Amino acid sequence: MAEKNWQAYDKDHIWHPYTQMQLVPEAIGVDRGEGSYLYLSDGRKIFDAISSWWLTLHGHAHPVIAKAIAAQAKKLEQVIFAGFTHEPASVLAKKLIEHAPEKLEKVFFSDDGSTAVEVAMKMCVQYWHQHKETRTTFLALDGAYHGDTFGAMSASARGIFTHPFGSMLFHVIHMPFPTPPVNGSKEYSKSEELFLEQLRNHAKHDHRIAGFIYEPLLLAAGGMKTWRSNVMEEAVKIAKEYGVLTIADEVMTGFGRTRTFFASDTIAFPPDIMTLSKGITGGFLPLGVTLATKKIYEAFLSDDRSQTFFHGHSYTGNPISCAAAVASFGIFEQEPVMDRIATICSVHNELMPKLAEKNNYNFRIQGTMAAMEPKNPEGYLSAKMQALGKACLDKGMLIRPLGDTIYFLPPYSTTRQDLEEAYGKLQEILDNDF
Numbered sequence: 001m002a003e004k005n006w007q008a009y010d011k012d013h014i015w016h017p018y019t020q021m022q023l024v025p026e027a028i029g030v031d032r033g034e035g036s037y038l039y040l041s042d043g044r045k046i047f048d049a050i051s052s053w054w055l056t057l058h059g060h061a062h063p064v065i066a067k068a069i070a071a072q073a074k075k076l077e078q079v080i081f082a083g084f085t086h087e088p089a090s091v092l093a094k095k096l097i098e099h100a101p102e103k104l105e106k107v108f109f110s111d112d113g114s115t116a117v118e119v120a121m122k123m124c125v126q127y128w129h130q131h132k133e134t135r136t137t138f139l140a141l142d143g144a145y146h147g148d149t150f151g152a153m154s155a156s157a158r159g160i161f162t163h164p165f166g167s168m169l170f171h172v173i174h175m176p177f178p179t180p181p182v183n184g185s186k187e188y189s190k191s192e193e194l195f196l197e198q199l200r201n202h203a204k205h206d207h208r209i210a211g212f213i214y215e216p217l218l219l220a221a222g223g224m225k226t227w228r229s230n231v232m233e234e235a236v237k238i239a240k241e242y243g244v245l246t247i248a249d250e251v252m253t254g255f256g257r258t259r260t261f262f263a264s265d266t267i268a269f270p271p272d273i274m275t276l277s278k279g280i281t282g283g284f285l286p287l288g289v290t291l292a293t294k295k296i297y298e299a300f301l302s303d304d305r306s307q308t309f310f311h312g313h314s315y316t317g318n319p320i321s322c323a324a325a326v327a328s329f330g331i332f333e334q335e336p337v338m339d340r341i342a343t344i345c346s347v348h349n350e351l352m353p354k355l356a357e358k359n360n361y362n363f364r365i366q367g368t369m370a371a372m373e374p375k376n377p378e379g380y381l382s383a384k385m386q387a388l389g390k391a392c393l394d395k396g397m398l399i400r401p402l403g404d405t406i407y408f409l410p411p412y413s414t415t416r417q418d419l420e421e422a423y424g425k426l427q428e429i430l431d432n433d434f
């Protein structure tokens with residue numbers, strides 16, 4: 001189809017995610033990507049400041065991953081994963097286990113972040129079932145976002161995304177989000193204290209609790225809110241003390257986003273289960289992973305086939321996705337990725353506080369993520385922020401505010417100069433239009 005034709009066809013027939021189709025005239029055509037930039041069908045080049053929904057890790061169309069995908073596609077594109085296996089799955093499992101917090105030694109594949117979370121929650125519930133206990137309630141954080149399937153929605157905060165389905169979601173206890181103290185004090189803030197106290201009470205007294213699910217260090221879609229690793233460590237310690245299983249949802253934070261390889265690396269106690277997706281394939285192909293300890297895995301072993309973990313998806317362990325993920329690990333090994341991450345972090349630390357101060361915004365930085373929001377926020381549907389997103393695009397930058405929160409989470413291919421330019425452009429927009 002010629003360019004005009006395919007874009008017109010999209011407008012007439014394609015239903016886009018998280019998009020009010022009546023209000024968005026048409027989707028922006030993208031012809032190609034390279035490094036941190038997207039090349040649009042109308043000839044413009046834009047900086048991908050949000051890694052295309054937090055996926056793109058080493059840059060768009062990284063040739064090493066592209067080559068690995070092509071080679072795997074010619075060799076074995078797909079095979080049933082029940083009872084069959086292939087080399088890319090094993091090589092990837094080994095790399096994941098080598099990098100993951102200790103004791104996470106079993107790898108369950110699925111397709112995306114939401115399914116990785118569903119798997120984790122089902123594993124928890126069935127783990128207790130295997131032990132002849134009925135535990136079906138989860139603990140989670142206020143403001144959490146774990147995905148759009150029903151289990152993941154249940155674990156997520158109730159709000160605009162889940163509203164129509166409210167009566168269909170199962171019971172999850174959402175505890176106060178542990179906001180760090182404003183003055184940077186080492187002491188716990190009120191909300192940190194409240195969170196730890198509620199966690200302890202539920203973990204100690206409520207024997208329906210199957211597990212505690214949390215986004216380590218960074219509540220992503222909930223507004224890029226940060227929390228402290230000492231609080232996370234204490235929370236995991238409390239959960240372990242009372243036998244509550246812990247699920248670290250690293251779908252967004254994994255693979256260096258918060259500066260360490262996994263956000264869970266910053267604490268002394270490993271989770272029982274960890275979910276991964278997004279950047280796992282470098283952002284090339286869908287893949288979800290749920291890592292579990294041997295203790296969890298062994299609870300499912302039985303002579304009785306009815307005790308099986310009856311969960312799987314058609315594309316589980318897809319060889320091409322696994323090959324892409326192995327190639328992404330190869331880039332970590334071959335290229336100075338951790339240095340690139342450090343550069344992004346240092347630009348954020350230099351420029352975000354100044355930008356926020358100048359414009360009277362609050363700000364937060366967590367590794368390669370830097371976010372800011374007005375001191376008087378308007379709420380998730382803020383028209384002003386929608387307009388700001390559009391103004392950014394007009395200036396050659398993909399920024400998609402999360403409600404009132406404007407943030408940068410660029411691919412690791414981003415240079416100091418790219419990011420400094422992006423900060424400069426954002427300041428110009430705030431100067432002129434907002």
Ligand SMILES: Cc1ncc(COP(=O)(O)O)c(C=O)c1O
Pocket residue numbers: 112113114115117145146147148215220221249250251252253277278
């Ligand atoms: C922490 C977290 N968990 C789960 C998900 C769901 O992942 P997916 O969109 O791949 O289903 C997301 C997506 O933003 C996420 O940020």
